[in-house]
Amino acid sequence: MRLVILGGGESGTGAALLAKQKGIEVFISDIGTIKDDYKHLLKAYAIPFEEGHHTIEKIKEADQVIKSPGIPHETAVIQQLHVCRIPVIDEITFAAPYAKGKIIAITGSNGKSTTAHLIYHLLDAAGYHVALAGNMGYSFARCLAKGSYDYYVLELSSFQLESLKNFKPNIACLLNITPDHLNRYNYSLEAYAKAKLNILRNMTPLDHFIYNKSDPITAAYLQAQNILPELHPIDPLSIWNSDGLCYCNVDGTSFSISREQIALPGRHNQYNAIVAITAAALAGVAPTTIYAALPKFHGLSHRLEWCGAPKSIDCYNDSKSTNIASTRAALLSFNQPIIWMAGGVDKGNDYSLLLPILQERVKAIICLGKDNHAIIKAFAPLGLPIQETDNLDNAIHMALSIASPGEVILLSPACASFDLFKNFEDRGNQFKKKINKLIQKYPLPKI
Structure with a gap:
């Protein structure tokens, strides 16, 4: 198979490294300038690339094309590929079949990074061999090229979720849906929400979905579906009881979390923390480990x-x-x-x-x-x-x-x-x- 990747950033370079590792002929084409760090990697692994332009004839020789998430579907080169009936997929779809461990995927308009990092923190404290990737740090594909893990904690943007085909998380978290990136979606909140909800596309009743109980868009979508994963609704408006406690019951294990155990500022971060705790508990992290690790997490740079x-x-x-x-x-x-x-x-x-x-x-x-x-x-x-x-x-x-x-x-x-x-x-x-x-x-x- 001959694979062409459009875009030489983290997503495109990661996909190229994984393809090379799997013995796939691969070529990168970027209409802009590829950063030096990525060029060094591509040269080190003898992956051919071009930058500053697209050679359409060379791209059309592909059996399959991976589109980096930042490239809109309306771009001229993508439209030409559709006319030629050359399959265009995304990096997440390409990478997913190579993942042997379980996947926890996090999306939402706000709070994705904090929640993903906290899930990683809790799983790491429990001794799991866990990777943190996706829309931050390493791409999913690059992470898979580096090695195998028990769990992959993936932050996923709407851009990465738009065109998913075979990707299926074991645990999915949808934190919220509020207007963002609407210029990408013709200023349609419905189109943006559809991309976010695509995280559920292949999930089965054996999987788990943690979501914002107060979000009307998510609630309406769930009501219209016939096949759903096990649902774990969390209401950000009523997390705490009068004693400042949140009672969690996950797969038959009951435990409580005190507001004082969460070192993150802001009510929104308290909600993010409860989502992360629920995901970690579903992954098998014991309450005692959560109690010990939770106060040690103080948030991320550039977030309050x-x-x-x-x-x-x-x-x-x-x-x-x-x-x-x-x-x-x-x-x-x-x-x-x-x-x-x-x-x-x-x-x-x-x-x-x-x-x-x-x-x-x-x-x-x-x-x-x-x-x-x-x-x-x-x-x-x-x-x-x-x-x-x-x-x-x-x-x-x-x-x-x-x-x-x-x-x-x-x-x-x-x-x-x-x-x-x-x-x-x-x-x-x-x-x-x-x-x-x-x-x-x-x-x-x-x-």
């Missing part, structure tokens, strides 16, 4: 990450929040007045959903982006102080000049980062670096 308190003002890096729902959760995590740093590349946001929260909790808004028109227009009626800049240093100094000791500066942009930064990690790392310099300049007063 405390960076320090220059001038006794708490600064949080939530750069990963690139949509309204995620930023909404971040804003609800604080009782102190917030100076909110927002902005970037708008993804079709409906900012009106934030108006009541801003009115209640936000002291001022700092718009950080090349085009802040949409944010300013949406929030001007609130009468809050709004300043704008396209420079991070300026944004931080604006925020510090407004904030008082005991208040919060929150970088939670609700937008993509590509107007001023390489990605959300770059945005968050620059923010942390600048805050660290300010901490050295304004150390905490001695008591």
Whole structure:
């Protein structure tokens, strides 16, 4: 078989490495520039590639084409392949048959990374040989090329789920469905939700599905299905009883979790933690192991990450929040007045959903982006102080000049980062670096 892969990023390179390992003739074509790290890998394994263009004639010689998740189906080269009746699949579909261990798959508009990392943390604490892959770190295919594992914990985006064929997780988690990446789906929430729900496509009654009981889209979908995995609904609005306990009953094992055992800030993270605990318990992790490991997990970079308190003002890096729902959760995590740093590349946001929260909790808004028109227009009626800049240093100094000791500066942009930064990690790392310099300049007063 001759395999062509479109896209030479983590997904495409991982698929190429796995194909090479399995004795498949493979070629990568990327219309952009392939990063040096990936080029070194491809050369080391003698995998031919091209960059900066697509040689259509060479691509059409393929028996099968793998499309990297970032490439939309409407792209001209994909349409030409459809006309030629050359099968186009995704990396997850290609990789799935080679996985011998069990799969825990996590998707949702928000909270995927935190939940996936916590599941990994709990399984690792139990002594499982476990891999963490998918939409972060190594791709699924690259992970399989590296070795075999008892469990694969996979974070999966809507892009990765759109075209699944043979992929079937043993445990699937769908955290939530809120508007995100709608520009990819012709601004249709229904189309976006369909991609997310595709995680259920091949699941059987022997598998397990953990989901948000309060989500109407998921509930409607489940009602329309004839064959379903075993369902584990969790209501994020009523996790705790009056004593601050959550009672879990998983496969006949009952145990309780105290709110104080969860070291993550925010009500949304408490929900993510209960989903992760349920998945780990279904995988066989004992309650005693969960109790010991849970308080040791303190979250991830760029997700409500405390960076320090220059001038006794708490600064949080939530750069990963690139949509309204995620930023909404971040804003609800604080009782102190917030100076909110927002902005970037708008993804079709409906900012009106934030108006009541801003009115209640936000002291001022700092718009950080090349085009802040949409944010300013949406929030001007609130009468809050709004300043704008396209420079991070300026944004931080604006925020510090407004904030008082005991208040919060929150970088939670609700937008993509590509107007001023390489990605959300770059945005968050620059923010942390600048805050660290300010901490050295304004150390905490001695008591």
